[in-house]
Amino acid sequence: MTDSRKIAIYLRLSIEDDALDGKASTEQRESNSISNQRKMLLDYIRNDAELMGQEVAEFCDDGFSGTNMDRPGLQEMLKQVKQSKISCILVKDMSRFARDYIELGDYLNQIFPFMGVRFIAVNDHYDSREHEGSTTPLDTAFQTLLYDLYSKDISVKVKTSFQNKCANGEYVFGQVPFGYAKSEIEKNTVIVNEKEAEIVRHIFSLAEKGMSSTQIAKELIAKQTPTVTQMRHPERKMEREHHTWSNTAVRRILNNRFYLGEIAYGKSVRKSVGSKNGIAVPKEEWKVITDHHEPLVTPEVFALASAYRPEQSTKRKREKHPLTGKIYCGGCGYAINYKPQRNNGKMPNHFWCRKHSLLQIPDCCTYFRADILEEIVLTELYRELMRRGDLIKQRESLEQFQKEEWNRLNKELGNYRMQYRSLQTEKDTLYENYAVKQIEAGEYRSRADGIALQMQELSRKIEETELAFSRLTEEYNQPKQDMKEIIRFSQMEKLTQEAVDVFIKKVIIYRDKRVEIEWNYAFGEE
Numbered sequence: 001m002t003d004s005r006k007i008a009i010y011l012r013l014s015i016e017d018d019a020l021d022g023k024a025s026t027e028q029r030e031s032n033s034i035s036n037q038r039k040m041l042l043d044y045i046r047n048d049a050e051l052m053g054q055e056v057a058e059f060c061d062d063g064f065s066g067t068n069m070d071r072p073g074l075q076e077m078l079k080q081v082k083q084s085k086i087s088c089i090l091v092k093d094m095s096r097f098a099r100d101y102i103e104l105g106d107y108l109n110q111i112f113p114f115m116g117v118r119f120i121a122v123n124d125h126y127d128s129r130e131h132e133g134s135t136t137p138l139d140t141a142f143q144t145l146l147y148d149l150y151s152k153d154i155s156v157k158v159k160t161s162f163q164n165k166c167a168n169g170e171y172v173f174g175q176v177p178f179g180y181a182k183s184e185i186e187k188n189t190v191i192v193n194e195k196e197a198e199i200v201r202h203i204f205s206l207a208e209k210g211m212s213s214t215q216i217a218k219e220l221i222a223k224q225t226p227t228v229t230q231m232r233h234p235e236r237k238m239e240r241e242h243h244t245w246s247n248t249a250v251r252r253i254l255n256n257r258f259y260l261g262e263i264a265y266g267k268s269v270r271k272s273v274g275s276k277n278g279i280a281v282p283k284e285e286w287k288v289i290t291d292h293h294e295p296l297v298t299p300e301v302f303a304l305a306s307a308y309r310p311e312q313s314t315k316r317k318r319e320k321h322p323l324t325g326k327i328y329c330g331g332c333g334y335a336i337n338y339k340p341q342r343n344n345g346k347m348p349n350h351f352w353c354r355k356h357s358l359l360q361i362p363d364c365c366t367y368f369r370a371d372i373l374e375e376i377v378l379t380e381l382y383r384e385l386m387r388r389g390d391l392i393k394q395r396e397s398l399e400q401f402q403k404e405e406w407n408r409l410n411k412e413l414g415n416y417r418m419q420y421r422s423l424q425t426e427k428d429t430l431y432e433n434y435a436v437k438q439i440e441a442g443e444y445r446s447r448a449d450g451i452a453l454q455m456q457e458l459s460r461k462i463e464e465t466e467l468a469f470s471r472l473t474e475e476y477n478q479p480k481q482d483m484k485e486i487i488r489f490s491q492m493e494k495l496t497q498e499a500v501d502v503f504i505k506k507v508i509i510y511r512d513k514r515v516e517i518e519w520n521y522a523f524g525e526e
Contacts, residue, residue: 009041087118171189348371
């Protein structure tokens, strides 16, 4: 069990701090480095009479922007703040914590004071204890605003730098398309990967002969041609026994103009600085560079294979069945597709195994009427609801015992919290006496350490009791809530998406029309 009420030091470094591709001075880079931040904060703690000797927890985000709060180290620290494990947070400056001045202000003025957390920004000479009971001082508010504006300015420069590199023909994206690799000699350059390129050229040659994407996939499977994943990650163990090519994977290659030596960028724009959500740009506005890298196919071959272009697809938007994504074939283990009725109802709604045509596994379920499957699943769901209802009624005998235990834990938790507040007051008074030199440093340290140990033990007890109290409260209230849900779902006449999502984990159908259902026990968990 980790001790609560620790001191947290938060360290952050991002591309913004490198001032665009390493143009910052040596002094600036060293000042911003993680090791320098760590040394500065630990020195501050060692030289502070109140902070010295306390347990320190480090949280670090190396390579994350400060324009949003979606950072693993920061989120873990804030999680421990909510769990009352952190008493004080130290950062080099406020921009390490956040560059958004509105969000930073919320934490300084509302969240941290409410949680009883002290906040110190060393280089900004800010200590929340000096401003207790008041809002953030004006100079600090202006400084956080400047951090925000600086971040937005840097973001624009980084974006411009990225666009300039793209315009100059540099490949600054992530993974390269199948058939290529990033050069280890020349930075941001794409070269041909001959082993992968051989497969790509073979796919285009088959398409040139008039073979469909499904026929090409069958050909690749028959020759045991390794897939993209198998080529690039041979160390991985495939989740399914039959990890194969699909017509979708083939079409994706045949539709990619990258194999003509072209590269396109500017396909989306960010909604705002720090946002991860992008807005798609119309295709006619994309920026395209021809003769960017060595092509794998000629324009003539690509033109012959381009019958598979997405914009020429006749695929229609089809209705979604509630069981879609939950049904698997008992023969091959792959997900099964749903087809609505067609030919004026002569072919009713049904499920079929799309992998059967590729893998030719005899046990695949090639056809199962949707209405019959719905009736089977609904009947089994009613039985499952009745079974769960009986279990809940059996548990009601435990209600009185749970109620007594709930009252005991609630009273115990209140006593622990009252003792903790009393010790905190005693510790604050002790520090005030030390500050006005009524007691010596040695006596202060000895008594403060004793109080800290008592507070740590109480914190442990509070955490354990809170966890037990929370679990018991959930157990006490769950049966009543579950019974309401069971009654509600028992009255449905048709299988709904909500019922499927709540109760069903997987449905397996077999060629002989057998059906197996795996129930999802997130509801009324066993």
